[in-house]
Amino acid sequence: MKIASWNVNSLNVRLPQLQQWLQQAAPDVVGLQETKLEDHRFPDAALLEAGYRSVFHGQKTYNGVAILARDRALTDVQVGIPGFADDQARAIAATVDGVRIVNLYVVNGQEVGSEKYAYKLRWLEAVREWLADELRRHPQLVVLGDFNIAPDERDVHDPATWNDDHILTSAPEREALRQLLALGLHDGLRLHSEEGGIFSWWDYRQAAFRRNLGLRIDLTLVSDALREATLEAGIDRTPRTWERPSDHAPAFVVLG
């Protein structure tokens, strides 16, 4: 089962690219972030034509998440973080073929010390409590999404800039990610590669993609129970090379 995560930065703009990518990459499950679409505008009929059922949780202009599954049912759908009042559409979960999928669009945080940064850390604490419960109920768990945190120095092009004072790499953010992993989750990509320079996001400015000035902030985490079954993990840079791309590329794992 191939499971992917892609921040599409507006599904309205990117639907043709999503259709193209579904056809050529043939993932079984996909978590989308930044759909930026209210639920009544979600293109579920068009995706069904491509063979994918969908569940979604969106809002106008900002945020928005969805899970797609090819020729499979999505059951036990959870919208938002249980018990956490949130006016931003950033989390959705569903079960596919006995595997629990949690799809997150983690708060960006804007700047270390800002109100949005405090919200990011509060949000991640609520996620940690939620995932502890999900793991008890669903040992076969995949947590994927745009984490807006680069796990370590290998995951940034310039550690001098992306340092402890910087958003996406500050110590409290990395510690929050470590606490998620400490629940019994593994960074899928790191099960198969120790290399640096493998990125999932490149700023639109300064020809960052061409120069590979990126970060790895889109992650696919697998639970202890799925660790041995994780055959492959990577980032598919292809859609980032297309005309008018998302600033993110899809991250994926393959479970055997």
Added chain:
DNA sequence: ATGGTTGATTTTCAA
């Protein structure tokens, strides 16, 4: 020193 780009709604905001 601080800009550069994209998307959705504006006369900026969020990323």
